[in-house]
Amino acid sequence: MAAAALVLVTACAPEPPTGPPGGVAPAGAPPTGTSAPVSGDGSIPKNESISVHDTGHVGIANLDPGLLAAVQKATVDAQARGVELRVTSGWRSKDYQQRLLDEAIALYRSEEEALRWVHPPEKSKHVTGEAIDIGPTNAADWLIRNGADYGLCQAYANEMWHFELLTTPGGECPQPIAN
Ligand SMILES: [Zn+2]
16 A cells, blocks of 8 residues: 555656646745635525636536637626626536426425426536526626627526527527517
């Protein structure tokens, strides 16, 4: 055991101190690990939101890179016009998506009604990282009007906050589907 550990340490030694994470942080490294592994189910508490630049949150980190880049760009442009885009939901684990569906079924006392609002895990674009929910209302409204410049479109008529990459930047968004 001790010998194996010693070999492991020795094998790591030639790495320069500025190399990839994995070993002991070199002196002078940022106090909070910018390279800390992100984990979790992607949940964001109700009535709370996070920044689309918060890539330390797994709900942001696991988003499709194209979607993330588009929303980050839109966020910067919106901010220049006095509108703050916040993320109320991004990537979700399958378990988290199922939990949201279970909660909706309990709330509506109807699976059929719940499914109008919450997709099952195998159907949700949040689980694949291809959807993002934006708030508050004025921010979602801004993105509905300007999102196509970034390829971002409102996907569902009954969810003004839910956006997906559905066109090319500067293209035209398809008509939102009912639900
Ligand atoms: Zn959504």
